[in-house]
Amino acid sequence: MNNGYFYFAEPKNEPVRSYAPGSADAENLKKAIAELKGQQRDIPMYINGKEVRTGKTQAIRPPHETAHLLGHFHEGDASHVKDAIAAALAAREQWAATSWEHRAAVFMKAAELLATKYRFRMNAATMLGQSKNAYQAEIDSACELIDFLRFNVHFLSDIYKQQPISPEGFNNRMEYRALEGFVLAVTPFNFTAIGGNLPTAPAMCGNVVVWKPANTQIYSASVFMEILREAGLPDGVINLVYTSGPVVGEICFDHPDFAGVHFTGSTGVFQGMWKSIGNNIAKYKSYPRIVGETGGKDFVFVHPSADVDAVVANLVRGAFEYQGQKCSAASRAYLPSNLAEEIKSKFIAELKTLKMGPVDDFTNFINAVIDEKSFNSLVKYIDGVKDSSEAKIIHGGSYDKSKGYFIEPTVIEATNPDYVTMCEELFGPVLTIHTYEASQWEQLLDKVDHTSGYALTGAIFAHDRAVIELLTKKLVNAAGNFYINDKPTGAVVGQQPFGGARASGTNDKAGSILNLFRWLSARTIKETYVPVTNYRYPFHQ
Structure with missing residues (x-):
């Protein structure tokens, strides 16, 4: 029986906790991890x-510690x-x-x-x-x-x-x-x-x-x-x-x-x-x-007027947070010739600072990919570059599954914008970049739009406002979530409703x-x- 009109007001987004070293949150989380690791859960279905x-x-x-048994599911x-x-x-x-x-x-x-x-x-x-x-x-x-x-x-x-x-x-x-x-x-x-x-x-x-x-x-x-x-x-x-x-x-x-x-x-x-x-x-x-x-084959398009440091920081986060296992992760990037060398140099320098290992160590930025099937699929793409005349690995390329499914953050540079890793969804810590002639930036937009059948997320980096407007219009159907001077990941409920069209x-x-x-x-x-x-x-x- 309803005796009133019941309405639930718009909430505020839940604040994200930092888990900074020595904080109570960090200590409580470590205790919870230790507690779960100290038991073998028997997980039923619920009907x-x-x-x-x-x-x-x-x-x-x-996935990062395959020798350890967390439990079983029925x-x-x-x-x-x-x-x-x-x-x-x-x-x-x-x-x-x-x-x-x-x-x-x-x-x-x-x-x-x-x-x-x-x-x-x-x-x-x-x-x-x-x-x-x-x-x-x-x-x-x-x-x-x-x-x-x-x-x-x-x-x-x-x-x-x-x-x-x-x-x-x-x-x-x-x-x-x-x-x-x-x-x-x-x-x-x-x-x-x-x-x-x-x-x-x-x-x-x-x-x-x-x-x-x-x-x-x-x-x-x-x-x-x-x-x-x-x-x-x-x-x-x-x-x-x-x-x-x-x-x-x-x-x-x-x-x-x-x-x-x-x-x-x-x-x-x-x-x-x-x-x-x-x-x-x-x-x-x-x-x-x-x-x-x-899913998606999400792009980052860098205009010749872009800020180099912003591009670098957002490529690191956009491509390699959670090992690139996000539908929205940056998977292909287009760099203008006037900025490419500086971007690559700073980008690789930053990637060298990333630590990889198990989740118990909170200083690790990179952890394992989800399972052996994913690991093997990614390895196939990485090894394929070594025999290609159209691409080369400029950072990473190592992998090891002796203790967990670890794949080093890998950057592929492709001379062919239609190289396989520019087109197919990989779902892992692999980013492929292509350098284009800076003066030809507008001609490249059709390639950005149609390289992939997906249209989930995409990001553009530019300083020129007229260019930003043009890119937004030209790429209107390329991404359901479109980011300007930001990484293509991290949609927040109530702020950036999430989803794409086409094959996405x-x-x-x-x-x-x-x-x-x-x-x-x-x-x-x-x-x-x-x-x-x-x-x-x-x-x-």
Whole structure:
């Protein structure tokens, strides 16, 4: 029963903690890391609020310390996906009918628990399971996830306020219903915040969810599930399963109650999902919502008027924070001939100062890539340069997986702007640069725009305001998140809504009101207080 209009005001972004040496935060985080490393967690699936253990387990090891065992997760099969769907559909009616302020309270409480009681545990889990340094874990698994929860509640409040006009004699109103069925959330390894946002954004809209995280993110995903349960999330609303992607897809996309998918991952997988959904379209009660963010080949274009030091600092951060394992990471850079030598000299000098190693040592800037498959893929690209006449390695190129999956920050210089590492998504600590003739900068823009099929993020560096305006217009479709004199990474919820088009996805902008609209089905209601009793209009007279 609603006895008031409940509105959640716009929050402030969660402050990022620095974890400076000797600080209480640093000490608390180190304790949390030591505590998790000192135990072997037995991680169940969560179906209908119950912990489900199959006995078929897989080991979880830190990518940077593969000899250490963090624990095991229980692998599911097709029966568990079916159970998760059944649990979700059984919970749907009551959850969709739950008053908004009570649905919102669950996620606001989860945000508060994450900001306080669970902050260090969640950061530690992300650091150990996904090989993030302290700062990268803080901005991801603490701040961004907290922001997603709080801002999405606010955005949904704004949506519910949006109502049509009602002339005298009528009442018009809009209901924003949950989708009719269940939503599948498929989440990647690289951001704990994405892992939390993809199932919770639909859920706070009244939907029920089957959540399938990447195996390499299960360690932190399970901690977030603990938080949601403590926050009072009803049984069956979000069901967490550890089953292979093809099995999940085959069952979910064949189900008549499939209502939508919230996805972040590879372009190939997303296109396969879309094809399967299309093939099954006649089976569904409603046309499913297909929302996906799939990657990028993100550019940095440096104009001849750019500030060299700004370019250098932002290339270091943009290309090599979290080992370049961000959909938004700088992967190709275009340098003008008048600045190229100075930029390369200062850039390489800075890269030599970066420390690489395990996450326990907070002075390490670079940690390990996520797994052996990623390591081997990156090595193939790096070794390929050595036999090429079109490219050379000007920094890095070393790699070692004896203790963890470590790849040295690597810079490739390509004489051919269409060299393979300028075009294909690598998803690791590898940046390819191409030097162009400074006087030909405008002619190069078509190459920047069309080298890759992706259009996720991009950055330009220039001092000349007329040039900045021209670049912004010429590259209008090249990136869904476009940065001027800044790195192409680090989108903040509520500040830079995130998503791209072309091969990068549906551009439904996580971190904004636009994403929430996708998980709602509007119903217009018109009530006439005194209905007409004669069908005739005046023109009939």
